[in-house]
Amino acid sequence: MESSSSAGNSSSxxxxxxxxxxxxxxxxxxxxxxxxxxxxxxxxxxCNFCHEIKQGSYSRVRAHLLQISKQGISTCRRVNNDNLLEMKTKDTEYENIKTNAAPRDVPLPSGGLEFQNTNKKRKSDLSPLARAFDTETRTQLDQEIARMFYTGGLSFNLARNPYYMRAFTFAANHNLGGYVPPNYNKLRTTLVQQEKANVERLLQPIKDTWKERGCQL
Structure with missing residues (x-):
């Protein structure tokens, strides 16, 4: 069985x-x-151990070598215990470095994370008018939205987009407890496919007239 040193060398x-x-x-x-x-x-x-040809990103490489099942790739059967221990040690060190290097939550101007934990206590100190409009919660939401713009490099013109206002108005006017906004993958796959199909459906009546009236570009 190959040693870890020989397995780590790439062929010419x-x-x-x-x-x-x-x-x-x-x-x-x-x-x-x-x-x-x-x-x-x-x-x-x-794979430098079993020499099988595979395809995937680093997560698939990791699952194959560390023998993590149900990850969309078969596990390597030629890795011995010494190889596995060595790779797990390197993997743990790498994951720890990534965790420590991850951006940390920075408190918002209104108090940030502390505000969330002391929200109920602070409400008792507010005036009846402030409690009625929940001004502190509104202020924190404004700051959360602003930080999304700043950290994401978003153009301030996005705030003029009617769908920007429409999305937050819809969320504020409906009881959506536990709602989680669409993530990166859902935005670039499911939702964009739905929007494309919707546009195609709306254009179909116009396309149907092309056979009779022709189409000019």
Missing amino acids: GSVPSTESTDKGPLWEYVTKISKTSEKGGTWKFE
Whole structure:
């Protein structure tokens, strides 16, 4: 069975496994063959232990080598206990570094996280008018929205978009306890597909007239 040192060496002519864009330590235990797309981190690779050809991002490489099942890729059966311990140690160190380097919550001008924990206590000190309009909660929401603009590099012109106002007005006027906004993947897949289908449906009556009246560009 291959040792960890031999498994970590890439064969000649392969793409280097330590590119700056792929920092995961377990890349050194596979040989990259080709990138499947210009964007993203999906590669076609060969496992340096079992020599099977696989395809996927770093998460798939990790699942294959660390023998994590049900991750959309088969686990490597040629990794011995010493190899597994070595890779798990490197993986743990890498995950700890990522966790420590992650951005930390910065308190908002109104008090941020402390405001959330002491909200009930502070309400008792407010005037009847302030309690009626819940001004502190409104202030915190304004600051949360503003920080989304600042940290995301969003144009202030977005605030003039009618759908920006419409979205928050809808949320404020409906009881949506536990609601979580759509994430990155849902925005770029499910929701954009639904919007595309909706636009196509709305355009269909116009397209149907093209056969009779023709279409000019």
